[in-house]
Amino acid sequence: MLTYLVLIRHGQSVWNLENRFTGDTDVDLTAQGRAEAQLTGKKLKKREIPFVAAFTSMLRRAQETLDIILHEINQPNIKIYKTAALNERSYGKLQGLNKAEMAEKYGANQVQLWRRSFDEVPPGGESLRQTQERVLPYYYEHIEPLLRQQKNVLVVAHGNSLRALMMHLENIGEHAITQVDIPTGVPRLYEFDDVFKMIGANYIAD
Numbered sequence: 001m002l003t004y005l006v007l008i009r010h011g012q013s014v015w016n017l018e019n020r021f022t023g024d025t026d027v028d029l030t031a032q033g034r035a036e037a038q039l040t041g042k043k044l045k046k047r048e049i050p051f052v053a054a055f056t057s058m059l060r061r062a063q064e065t066l067d068i069i070l071h072e073i074n075q076p077n078i079k080i081y082k083t084a085a086l087n088e089r090s091y092g093k094l095q096g097l098n099k100a101e102m103a104e105k106y107g108a109n110q111v112q113l114w115r116r117s118f119d120e121v122p123p124g125g126e127s128l129r130q131t132q133e134r135v136l137p138y139y140y141e142h143i144e145p146l147l148r149q150q151k152n153v154l155v156v157a158h159g160n161s162l163r164a165l166m167m168h169l170e171n172i173g174e175h176a177i178t179q180v181d182i183p184t185g186v187p188r189l190y191e192f193d194d195v196f197k198m199i200g201a202n203y204i205a206d
């Protein structure tokens with residue numbers, strides 16, 4: 001018997017669309033973001049995976065994405081957990097500012113480091129390492145035990161809180177993670193065998 005973990009970055013948000021640093025600012029989904037969530041729900045419904053639990057952050061772009069998915073898959077007994085541990089990494093003073101304008105002001109290289117490196121701390125915000133230091137303890141305590149009991153789990157969170165988790169799940173190093181970008185609203189499916197060995201990690205295309 002296989003066990004499944006599905007990670008999903010929320011659908012496109014208003015500030016994704018406007019190319020602004022978002023971090024833990026609570027912004028809404030766009031119409032496209034809601035459509036992405038709906039499509040994800042349809043893809044998951046086709047797989048007929050029975051989930052026992054769904055985890056999301058305290059931010060409404062993730063919660064709304066999860067609501068739309070749950071509506072599509074129609075499994076009313078899924079237990080829902082909301083936690084700030086899965087919130088997006090804080091971008092501190094960059095939040096609200098335009099990414100392209102910041103690249104003009106500080107240089108594309110610096111902006112890329114703030115966005116993708118493991119250790120660089122954005123002004124007043126969190127590095128990916130610091131994000132991982134809150135995401136992983138939550139994962140070990142609340143999510144991994146369910147998977148080890150062969151229970152299927154859904155996680156709807158954010159680009160960087162999920163990159164932090166992916167590093168652990170897929171054994172991605174501090175250098176390699178700089179190349180990893182997670183698309184909005186596309187489910188990533190992990191399959192584990194009955195001794196909790198990962199046997200697959202793929203985005204679900206259809």
Ligand SMILES: O=C(O)[C@H](O)COP(=O)(O)O
Nearest residue numbers: 020021022023088115159
């Ligand atoms: O916080 C943000 O701006 C986005 O959710 C993720 O942005 P990034 O791709 O710049 O890390």
